[in-house]
Amino acid sequence: xxxxxxxxxxxxxxxxxxxxxxxxxxxxxxxxxxxxxxxxxxxxxxxxxxxxxxxxxxxxxxxxxxxxxxxxxxxxxxxxxxxxxxxxxxxxxxxx
Numbered sequence: 001x002x003x004x005x006x007x008x009x010x011x012x013x014x015x016x017x018x019x020x021x022x023x024x025x026x027x028x029x030x031x032x033x034x035x036x037x038x039x040x041x042x043x044x045x046x047x048x049x050x051x052x053x054x055x056x057x058x059x060x061x062x063x064x065x066x067x068x069x070x071x072x073x074x075x076x077x078x079x080x081x082x083x084x085x086x087x088x089x090x091x092x093x094x095x096x
Contacts, residue, residue, distance in 0.1 A: 027058040044078035052078025
């Protein structure tokens with residue numbers, strides 16, 4: 001009987017930093033045995049944009065670890081930040 005590499009060891013072998021591994025482990029622990037797609041959909045409905053990206057990345061790594069191609073699934077993307085255009089400088093501001 002072969003033992004599967006633990007998730008953190010898998011992430012380490014993929015070159016992820018210790019901090020990233022710690023964050024992804026926490027996210028996966030919160031997910032528990034839930035369906036990753038459903039869990040991610042629920043989480044991203046209210047998560048801020050930066051958190052959405054991190055949750056999605058953690059779930060994608062977990063799916064790869066489980067042997068599932070995350071690109072074959074329709075994972076939600078979460079909210080994106082609203083970009084605001086900057087006001088151009090006036091001539092007076094440019095010459096100052």
